[in-house]
Structures are given as structure tokens and as C-alpha cells.
């Protein structure tokens with residue numbers, strides 16, 4: 405992953421944003437790598453979907469890359485991640501490989517859910533990744549539970565989870581935050597405000613100015629940030645992580661961006677005004693960071709081409725390997741799905 409030979413190229417102008425983030429040029433390389441990897445991986449998932457190879461739905465986080473990558477980059481190895489359906493970038497940052505994610509999305513027997521689920525509902529306990537739970541909002545109380553357990557065990561770990569603008573209106577969101585705030589749980593909740601919940605625009609979802617204002621009701625910090633700027637997302641998440649780790653409780657970060665694709669691959673998003681997409685296209689998270697790296701002379705055309713080629717080679721190899729893996733065996737279909745019968749027997753005497 406040593407794509408950007410920054411030593412000779414790094415210029416003093418690279419300071420500003422990067423210095424503010426206290427990240428190194430090596431970190432900048434990694435952030436760029438993860439955003440490009442996410443974009444290219446999801447593009448390839450859409451291709452596989454159109455070829456009829458994806459069993460379930462195909463969701464992308466196109467427009468959300470800076471949010472998922474920048475926020476998860478603020479986590480340490482022992483921290484917990486509860487990602488949502490737009491957060492493939494966070495999966496990669498936390499350590500999952502393209503092969504694992506292809507196997508999962510292609511519902512192969514060797515995938516994380518052993519072919520029981522073809523889309524986003526998979527955990528990776530070794531990496532401390534849990535979720536995602538399909539029912540919007542329901543994952544936050546579970547993240548609370550893990551935060552409480554971790555706090556009780558004095559692990560000094562934090563829990564990062566996400567919710568969409570739509571999901572933030574569900575009862576569980578409020579109940580979980582009430583609990584997390586009074587118990588000072590080490591929870592960071594990123595609200596990915598990407599302007600639509602399926603076909604419902606934000607104007608029909610809430611009447612407040614900013615979703616981060618909801619934090620006031622729980623007596624916790626809440627900020628609204630430009631969710632297309634990976635360094636800004638990182639900086640605010642890092643602050644929330646440090647706050648949670650110091651025992652000062654949860655925070656809300658509203659990361660404002662745009663869902664550039666339909667809800668999932670079957671949705672052409674014809675209800676989204678074209679002009680709106682044009683405006684947001686100019687703020688594309690990957691291209692924005694790309695431009696900064698060019699400005700800072702950390703990226704050249706040649707280097708960029710190499711990065712894309714290298715990533716696409718890695719992805720093609722992993723996709724081919726995954727496509728050639730078998731589906732789960734029919735005889736094992738109930739394994740890991742139903743509780744063992746003897747665990748369900750109650751003694752009523």
C-alpha cells in the first residue's frame with residue numbers, strides 16, 4: 405500500500421488541513437487508498453449485480469466514502485465498530501479484506517455468514533465488527549450494550565456506530581441515546597445525513613435545523629460537519645473518541661453528504677432532482693481529496709493511475725476467487741440459523 409512516495413514530494417503547503425488533523429502524510433495515503441478501494445469495490449459489486457451474480461440487494465455508499473473511512477480511521481484496534489449499509493469503507497479500515505466482502509456479497513459458503521445473508525448483515529468478531537442489524541435504529545441499543553460491557557470490563561475501548569437521516573427518527577435512536585448519555589457510555593454515533601431515506605427527502609423527515617441539535621436533548625456534544633471532507637470527518641470523530649475514552653460519554657456527529665446512487669441497485673432514484681446530483685457531484689469525496697493531494701504534490705497522474713490499477717488488480721483477483729467458491733451445501737442450510745432444539749426446551753415442572 406506504499407503508493408505515494410511522499411518524502412520527496414511532500415511540500416510545506418500540505419500543512420494546513422493535514423496538520424490540523426495531526427495525521428502524517430502516510431495516513432493521508434491510507435485514507436486515499438481506502439476511499440478509492442471502497443469506490444472501486446462498490447462499483448464492482450454493481451457490475452456483479454447486473455451480471456446476476458449477487459444473490460440479495462446491492463447497496464453502495466457512493467458519496468459516503470469520506471464519512472465511513474474518515475470516522476473509522478479514528479478507531480483503535482480494540483475499539484468496536486457497528487457499521488450500516490453505506491459503510492463498506494469502515495469495514496476496510498477496520499481490517500476486512502476484499503475477498504471476505506466478495507464472499508459475503510456473493511453469498512458463498514465460505515463467507516462471513518456462510519451464505520445465510522447476501523448483503524450487509526455480517527459480523528467479524530475478531531476484528532470487533534458487529535452488525536449490521538437491518539431494522540433501522542435497533543443497532544444503537546446493541547452498541548450501547550457492548551459499550552456498557554466494555555466499560556464494565558475496563559477495556560478502555562469505544563464503540564462507533566452509524567445511522568441514516570431516516571433512521572434517526574426511529575424510537576430506538578432516542579431511547580438508546582437517553583441511556584448512553586446518563587450512563588456515560590463510550591459511544592460515538594455518526595448520523596449519515598445523505599439527504600434521502602429511500603425516496604423521502606430530508607424536508608419530509610424532520611423540522612429541526614440540524615440533526616446534531618438532537619444532542620442538546622441528551623446533554624451531550626453534537627456537531628454537524630461536511631461529510632464529504634475525509635480529514636474533517638476524521639478530526640471530529642477523533643475528538644469524540646478521545647472524549648469517550650476519557651470516560652466523558654457519548655457524542656453525536658452529523659456528517660452531511662449526498663447519496664449519489666439509488667437506495668440500492670434496483671432503484672434508479674428518478675425522484676432525486678438532477679440539479680441536486682450535479683451540485684453534489686462537484687463535492688465528490690474521493691475527487692475532493694484527490695485534488696488536495698495533487699495540490700500538496702503528494703499525487704501525480706502517474707501515481708494515481710498506478711493506485712487505481714493496483715486496486716483494480718487486487719479486486720479482480722479477489723472477485724474471481726470468490727465467484728469460484730461454492731454456495732453453502734443444501735443439507736447445512738439450517739445450521740447457524742435456528743437455535744439448537746435442546747436449548748429451546750424448558751422445564752415447566
Ligand SMILES: Cc1ncc(C[n+]2csc(CCOP(=O)(O)OP(=O)(O)O)c2C)c(N)n1
Pocket residue numbers: 490538539540541567568569570571572574596598600601602663667
Ligand atoms: C425500522 C425500519 N424501517 C424501514 C426499513 C427499510 N429501510 C431500509 S434502509 C431504509 C432507508 C434508510 O434511510 P436512511 O436511514 O436515511 O439511510 P440511507 O439509506 O439513506 O443511508 C429503509 C426505509 C428498515 N430496515 N427498518
